[in-house]
Amino acid sequence: MDALGRNHSLETALADLVDNSIDAGATKVLVRFVQRGTRLVGLYVVDNGRGIEPDRIDAAMTIGGQRTYTGEDLGHFGVGLKAASFSQAASLTVLSRAAGHPAVGRRWQLTSGRRDFTCEIVPGTFAAAELDRNWMLSTSASGTVIRWDQVNGLPSSNDPEQVDEFLSRTISHLQGHLGLTFHRILAHRNIQIVIDVEEVASGVGVRHPVAPLDPFAYPDTLLGWPKDLKVQTGETGLLLRCHIWPRRSNSPEYRLPGGAEARQGLYFYRRGRLLHAGGWEGIHAPDPRLQLARVCIDIDGDTAGLFAMNPEKSRVSAGPRFAQAVAKARAEDGTTITDYLQAAETAWVIANRRTTARRKAVLPPGKGFHPKVSREIRDELPLLPEEPLNIQWKRFTTDAFLEFDRGTRTLWLNRAYRQALLGGRRGGGNDVPVLKALLFLLAENVFEGAHFGARDKDNMDLWQEVLTTAAKAERSTFEARS
Template identity: 40%
Template sequence: MPPSVSLPASWQYDVPTSGSTHLPPDAGYARALTNQGYGFEAAVADLIDNSIDAGADSVVVHFLRDSDRILSLLVLDNGHGMNDAELDQAMTVGRRRDYDGQALGMYGTGLKAASLSQARSLTVISRTKRSRATGRKLTAESIEDGFRCDTVEPGFAQQQIDTYDGLIEWHGTIVRWDHVRAFETVAPGQSEQFLSKAIAQLGMHLGLYLHRFLSNGLKLDIAVWDVSTGEEVDHNSVDPLDPFGYKVPGKAGYPKKFTAPVEGVGQVTLEAHIWPAKSNLAGFRQIGSIQDRQGFYFYRNDRLVQAGGWSNLRSPEGHLVLARIAVDLPSTPNEVFSLTVKKDGVEVTPAFTLGVEKATDESGTTFRAYLADAETAYREGASRSVIERAAVNEPGKGFDPKVKRAVREELPLKDDGPVRIDWVSLPDDRFFDLDRDNYVILLNRAFREDFNDGRRGGANDAPVTKTLLYLLLQDCFGLGRWERKRADRIEYWNSILLAAVHAQRERRNRLAS
């Protein structure tokens, strides 16, 4: 046992000091920035948080590609922009700016940490209504070189702004990642497949975590540009993916609002939902494992920061997969809720779980009774029979995201790859053709304007025509033998559709005259 030590009372709870020394961060801190544990989707979402804080109502995520290589990623917004001084502050490593109570930013590290965790080079170009285009470039090497930040050549900064003048007219910001690690690992010939999967996953993540903003008017798009041709080769709008977006609740009377007395915070509202059993809606099944998505959904200033989990209240259980609870975090700082730097989780103290155990709604119903209702809804739903539908190949590139989501919600999917649809040059006597080996529906480019009101369409144009053809033709892929009867069906469908498109063209010409 150590000898008894008698300390002055003032020393028991406070350690005295006798001076101080300023210790600037070591240049090796750059390596720490690249190892923050960000996933690709979470890193992009962090950039979009900055766009929203800057007042942007339109944001575009651009993948740049050249032939078969994926080159860069850009996040563009029409927010209020930054002048030289503000841009220097934003690019200063370790600097934390002041955030108002409604900001999505919190720690001041997201731009640098999120970007350098994914790419070896970060460039930010911006302009305001009152200042010219200006830019800064930061790399891990430049940080190690005495925290150096390079100034982008003014002519290039203006050229980048001019390239996106449809979005950035008077003010806005471009965040650009070059030498993206994930892109550099894509094997030759695999860029199309990589982009298709990456865009789908990114769209789902952004649609979920920003669903309240998207529902309230934020316009968010993901596009692919071919820099060699200057053409946009794919474009997808991100729609809200509401984790509480069912049409009819799994039990009458829900959702219910429970009030939890949380020491150190006060009254916390828990909006308790019960999903209908066996739902195929995207907000239930397409945001990850339904086992992992039960539990608490924490929001901070309308931004989802945790999608599921019981936060030490209990363990996930199969019979509670229909239970989801929305919790808006208090706007004032507190010791009960701690948000992770990546904004993908919330740490809570026991004060929260103790408060939840005591929560009741206005009629006196307990939170425990809610969990019992969710379990009952699950067990009753599990006993109902469901008509089995035949699996299909998922619609891929060329189909509007709303169509893709509807197919995923309504039908089971095969594992042998998506079906894509392209406008190509075909003989005059063909409305469509099939590339069965590569799972592609080929549409005759000569008729494209007929389905786009005389205008050149985008990558996901003519959604009704494309969807009808997909439904007709999806069973033509993945077959070992091409039957004569099936081939004949393709031939007479072509003849009838050609007659229809010519009739549509003649009608449009008559109306125009």
């Protein structure tokens, strides 16, 4: 039990439960975080699929309890539900209703002290009550509720700010991961995935839909691409559909969770579900200049000797013969994998010549920047190989708004204006991203190099005067209001 699902993260574990909902023919899947006060206490995955019949539920709770799978099914090993759940939570409750059958439930607690595979039978009335809660999707005909308690990755903090931050970060990661993993299924089948948060005292908050995130959805194609390279594998052929994004893009499809650079390489799909997003599996080393290269490969499970999917269905591991087989692959016009990689690199060089190369290099953004702003600056501008520039708050002894500290490469902001600029919201190390981004664009260059001239000095005086007046105005408006 302990060993199961060790490669899971919260996102991949939830994707495994969504697999089951999809296999059950659900048209709606809800992922719900449950919050009591400042604590996150549990997680639900609810679907309106066909449910589990009373005489099937014990098999469903069994490890390796495989059923007969059909050609469309995402299930394969008979471990997903258990491995995913126990990688994240110490308690798993399954409540389900199949059409024409009473609701049934089982609960399995790792902390019960038992070392065997028995689980508790949940009373039918409790199962029915859980199924009939206000899920915003109907499970009255049939459906399944998976409930996790004692979830280990959830923060137990008294600081509501921290919990909110965790939730917004986690929900946005999940939207990205599920959107990417199920992008084909979301786009082509009748199914919706939604994430929300229930606050025990005050009810359910905003619904966050999961939108498909297609890593191959570029706006226009380069002439001649994509190309299909055929790999000879003996009995079944394998196609590598080699795509080249025409240029970098700000679209989430290009950016992808984890960053575009890490997402170059191979994308393995099985039955419409993405198993593995990026990486070259021994074909080539990762290289920033190969960012535009993404290869789509449809597989049906393992291909002996070439690759195998892990039980978490979050990776495909290629064997040593895979790279050799790919090296021999050819497109109809004779294109090889090396030609493809070269074409992708050339596309990158040409696209970059048009933009960033013409821009003046800047200091890397350091402390105080929102990670997304930092990434944006790094993507848009060439960087000087120097210490980064920080923009941070501190207490001043004057009422000036700025302090230019070239020694520590820090642009200090006077904390006396912080509350007003936040408009009453809580701050954090990376707060006021708009203000900091503007200051970076305005003043970054006075921090560069060993010396600065009269012109820089004059600019700094000017910014100081105008911005201090602006900050004071901001503060008096804020104080008048509160």
